[in-house]
Amino acid sequence: MSGDLAVDVRGVSKVFQDDKGRQVQALQDVSFQVRRSEIVALTGRSGCGKTTLLRIIMGLEQPSGGSVTVDGVPVQGCGPNRGIVFQNAELLPWRTALGNVEFGLEARGLPKAERREAAERAIELVGLGNAANRRPHELSGGMRQRVGIARALAIDPAVLLMDEPFSALDAQTREKMQGELLEIHQRTGKTIIFVSHDIDESVLLADRVVTLVPDPGRLHGVLDTGFGDSTDLDERRSSAEFALRRHELLQLVHGREIQQQDGVSI
Numbered sequence: 733m734s735g736d737l738a739v740d741v742r743g744v745s746k747v748f749q750d751d752k753g754r755q756v757q758a759l760q761d762v763s764f765q766v767r768r769s770e771i772v773a774l775t776g777r778s779g780c781g782k783t784t785l786l787r788i789i790m791g792l793e794q795p796s797g798g799s800v801t802v803d804g805v806p807v808q809g810c811g812p813n814r815g816i817v818f819q820n821a822e823l824l825p826w827r828t829a830l831g832n833v834e835f836g837l838e839a840r841g842l843p844k845a846e847r848r849e850a851a852e853r854a855i856e857l858v859g860l861g862n863a864a865n866r867r868p869h870e871l872s873g874g875m876r877q878r879v880g881i882a883r884a885l886a887i888d889p890a891v892l893l894m895d896e897p898f899s900a901l902d903a904q905t906r907e908k909m910q911g912e913l914l915e916i917h918q919r920t921g922k923t924i925i926f927v928s929h930d931i932d933e934s935v936l937l938a939d940r941v942v943t944l945v946p947d948p949g950r951l952h953g954v955l956d957t958g959f960g961d962s963t964d965l966d967e968r969r970s971s972a973e974f975a976l977r978r979h980e981l982l983q984l985v986h987g988r989e990i991q992q993q994d995g996v997s998i
């Protein structure tokens with residue numbers, strides 16, 4: 733995988749101290765790799781360390797042990813090669829959709845004209861060209877989340893990180909956004925790592941699903957979904973692979989072992 737390697741998570745551990753001074757081992761010796769242009773889901777039961785792991789890859793949290801490299805460069809804090817989308821976009825209410833995307837670029841010291849151009853490109857990419865001048869209160873939940881995605885993409889990161897990006901949306905909007913994410917991926921070829929506790933979403937969208945189990949949070953298995961090039965979600969959902977992978981992922985999430993078709997035990 734080496735030439736092709738985008739993210740290398742190696743032996744990552746994280747110990748937090750809770751309010752009473754007790755140590756909580758959120759992650760223990762987690763290792764996996766992500767290829768360039770791959771979509772990888774991090775899933776598992778509540779408290780297994782999904783968000784902590786994503787925050788460590790982003791550089792928002794320091795690991796207690798181990799390391800993360802992105803394109804061969806060790807992660808030491810946030811950097812422009814990674815963009816992140818949270819569950820709620822947390823937009824500045826006084827700025828327009830376009831203004832919010834531009835805001836993410838201001839810290840990078842780009843000249844105003846370049847900022848505007850990059851923000852417009854990102855807003856078009858997420859299909860919000862017609863709503864660029866609306867303020868957050870004039871946008872639906874799905875549109876606000878699209879602004880959050882545009883804000884992360886505007887800096888043209890190598891890796892897009894997403895923490896439960898669609899879980900606050902109603903079912904229909906979520907489905908639409910899932911399809912749009914695959915379209916954005918096709919158009920940009922970005923490497924995407926997203927956290928989801930939703931088994932169906934993980935299987936539908938990801939090329940591979942990294943499964944964690946809790947107490948302490950550790951890697952249990954990595955499932956290949958194997959949908960190939962089909963990006964049609966309805967087609968994926970009604971395929972025999974989907975039913976099989978969904979079943980396998982449920983087993984993994986519950987800490988059981990499975991055997992994939994190629995005979996590999998995970």
Ligand SMILES: Nc1ncnc2c1ncn2[C@@H]1O[C@H](COP(=O)(O)OP(=O)(O)OP(=O)(O)O)[C@@H](O)[C@H]1O
Nearest residue numbers: 748749750756758777778779780781782783784929
């Ligand atoms: N800042 C913190 N201080 C202390 N403990 C923390 C902190 N952040 C996370 N933890 C603990 O680390 C463990 C992993 O938390 P994390 O939020 O990463 O799990 P998760 O899999 O994302 O959970 P969920 O699906 O419920 O969001 C949990 O036991 C949590 O209580």
